[in-house]
Amino acid sequence: MASLVAILDVKGKSLITRSYRDDVPPSYIERFLPLVLDMEEENVQVTPCFSDEGINYMHIRHNNLYLLAMSKRNSNAAEIIFFLHRLCSVLTEYFKELEEESIRDNFVIIYELLDEMMDFGYPQTTESKILQEYITQESHKLEVQARPPMAVTNAVSWRSEGIRYRKNEVFLDVVESVNLLVNAAGNVIRSEILGAVKMKCYLSGMPELRLGLNDKVMFESTGRAARGKSIEMEDVKFHQCVRLSRFENDRTISFIPPDGEFELMSYRLSTPVKPLVWVEASVESHRGSRVEYMVKIRGQFKRKSTANNVEIYVPVPDDADSPKFRTSVGSVVYAPEKSAFVWKIKQLGGGRDYLMRAHFGLPSVRNEELDKRAPISVKFEIPYFTVSGIQVRYLKIVEKSGYQALPWVRYITQNGDDYVLRTITDAKSSSIIAPL
């Protein structure tokens, strides 16, 4: 429950405010940023929720904006914080970029959205696809008045009736993101696979879909001997269209899909993963004059696979200058705004390894501060491959008109947002780095 929702600029001034209840006066918005600054000053951790004089402030940050909700009661913090994120994504879908300017330009429609997405402090419809059906920039130009789409209150709140396609198709993308943490000794200390099944549905009518995966739990419960590999998903999350009780009973994934693009499910596996792309770097640092890097990369996956768009971010001191790079493959650029250089390789074959060297100048005046020891982070994509070995066994599509529809499946493995290696070793004593 929230009494008020507001979007504030970086100075804490309200860009747009919607009051849902009378118990928190909008003037309290102005107190938010000073409170945050006070806490920072007193070295108190600023947390997403805090309370002051009986008012609870719950906020998230997005770019340079604060999305703030306030209440006087013991509200459901998880609900409100999650709602603010949802608000963020709905507004982003409406205006591409959620920032000060897009808010100022679209205040009318944002008021409309805020009115529809929350009532009396309780979240209502937050599906942007459904909202777009009756809240649009052009609504007033229509001859006919908009009506609430059936979907708003339907049991199937995510799909409207009467959808027609000439060609019925479904595209399934299985995307696995690998998160990995390698310590300085080169051991994997944490790894997980975050998988997602994304769909693009172009189907007519109200189709019933059933998705079959090589799910170990289901194989075991049905007593079917698994042909080939089966995988054990640790935690599965579904789009609201999937019948959860059915999955709980017999692991069947059955659903009526929303129209167009959506994420059907996500899953997690924490089985140990061998680093698919291995990177290590040695540093030879001469304080006050220069610092040299040697970076080694290796594709540790099957020879027939290829990793595309590989990017390796190697951190360097903030005050490094005059970069020089040498490499046999790809290109290297210095990204001073990130205090790193980036080695980009378009295609990295399985089992191949490459070297690159970098040389930076350092100012002769020594930096007093300690070096931040940021880890190396890596980005990559490996198509036609999943680390977990997940497979789509079937996708059954049944619609009462009985049309035939074609499912297309694609697999891809990529880095997660936390694929990092702390494998920068100091090479002060041994001079393994040859001069450029």
Next chain:
Amino acid sequence: MSAAPPRKGENWELRQQLNSEYRDKRADAIKRVIANHTIGKDCSGLFPDVVKNMQTDDLEQKKLVYLYLMNYAKTQPELVILAVNTFVKDTADSNPLVRALAIRTMSVLRAEKILDYLASPLSRCLKDENPYVRKTAALCVAKVFDLKPELCVEYGFIETLRDLIGDGNPMVVANAVAALGDIHEASLALPPSNPSSPNGESPPPSSRPSSQLFIIDQPTLTKLLVALNECSEWGRIAILNTLARYKAQDVAESEHICERVMPQFQHINAAVVLGAVKVIMIHMRNVQREDLLRSLSRKMAPPLVTLISSAPEVQWVALRNINLLLQKRPDILANEMRVFFCKYNDPPYVKVEKLEIMVRLASERNVDTLLGELKEYASEVDVEFVRKAVLAIGQAAIKIETAAERCVGVLMDLIETRVSYVVQEAVIVMKDIFRKYPHSYEGIIPALCANLDELDEPEAKASLIWIIGEYAEKIDNADELLTVFLEAFKEESYPVQLQTLTAIVKLFLKKPDQSQAIVQRVLQAATKDCDSPDVRDRAYIYWRLLSSDPAAAKSVVLSVRPPISLPQTTVVPAILEELLGEISSLASVYHKPAATFIGKGRLGAEEMQRRAVDQTRPEEEVSREKALQTVVAGQQAENLLDFDDEPSAPTEAGAISSQAIASAAKSSNPLDELMDLFSSASMAAPTTQPVQSTGMSGSMADLMSPMNGSGTRSGVVSPTVAAPPPQQQLNGAEDDLLGLF
């Protein structure tokens, strides 16, 4: 009214446009009015002109006019009546969107006059054929209840809401449940004697209106469980909240609820997952079937882990709740410590929570990985985080005896880095390790003393001084080291002075021949030149003890103290139970009972009063209340030692505490300190935490008063004083008290 002359020009212009004969111009003007409102300009002067534009086919324009009305109805109550006709007409429009919009807006206009016209359209909309209108109207009942509860009763809106729980449309059910929940919560805040709230069934005077308004009986339960699987995500949250309030009739029913709620763990919405966790934690209390209990615990882990991959703010809420859950059921995530490893770019508030949870999950099996990770954190640049990481190493040492040596090793490595704040924190942590494992790691004392000059923080200094005093007999140059501090006695902060004083007295008791002079000096300095009563009083006590009965002095100052331990919980059990019943709410995020941070104390006070009146409350509530009272008592720096003697007459105690809570909640940062007292502060330094010093000096004085009294009267210290006072076992605060000696 408040319009200044230059703005008048614009308002005048707007007024012209609002009254223009052209539709476009009027629509445009309304937009400009709203734009002005958005940037904070007062547009109340245009009220009549805007209201004229209410009747329109343009939905967007209508919405804007409604928005205007919502914001300015309060300022122009006498003019709102102008809008009533259109409102009533709109609630009967052929477009459900318009009907819903009208009823939604009408019910939030805070004007008495409107309310009288609202009743009949609302009854109509509650039974509208369109579910969109019904779901909107359902929430309107809660809005009306907020304004005028008796109206809801008079027109039977609440019964209608209860009927809507059986509605065929899940969205309607969800909003009906949300509205009833809201009404329930609002009615709790109403004064119990409110004549309007009992709904005419002549309930007994002692019962609250709340219990009349939203009873969840078995048929309702069935309906809720059915709707749970069909609702939108937000609806599920409302239903789960309600299920959490339901008191199961028997074990079978609890089991049934758990089984039906479990699938919600798979939901993508973090609030649904936490809501499901809440319901299960509550109803699990009744479940006895071992296999079900095990399967519930097992199934709870994966969704909790997945929450850690969400957006940082959601993560934080999840982490705070996980922290609570682990206090009750430490086993659920026993194998998942790695998940909580901090990412390099996690926001600081997430990192701190993760650290705490990592320590909670530390065990013999994973302690090596943990130490490797903590050491890595200790080399990062964020000072606060580094300090917390060092502290966590100490906590791991205290928690896992077999790993203590390795922890000490890591700490020594860190001290060698010579980074000032790392060294200081490590010294503080080492002191705690010495308190837990006396005489185990004396070998490292020289290494610690080598860093004497680098310490500039009071807490670190005090810790090192404590170590020197404690092991004075083993340190050859202890007197030299302590003299260093004595030299600067006057400039030091009080905690350092206190420690210096105690350490030198300990030294004297251990090596009387070497340190006669130095003890004289410190007693002189502390009694003559010091302006802190605590330091002075303590010096006098020592002085008397030493001069009258050195043996007694020895048994007091050098008495064996109980070892410290890492508390499993950070809140008292009764409050933990309450908070677990509120998982996902702000209370569970703050780790504070709701009564302490809402309603500026007023609500809290009433709540306590009502509880005091209610004679039939269960045991648990009594103990919870007692705990709450103690929390409050503690904040007021009252004597903590009275805790156990508190009279158990609930009415009396309740009355006291209601005021206490009221005043406690008024202070700006109510519970932080209180909770500190309860976190059985054993990890805190003996004397240095400013927060504790108030409470402690109070209890300190109390402890000392009998000694002081008997000393002055009879001139002889009675031997019984030497025995540790029985209250000292009470809780962590006393641990620290012991640390003084």
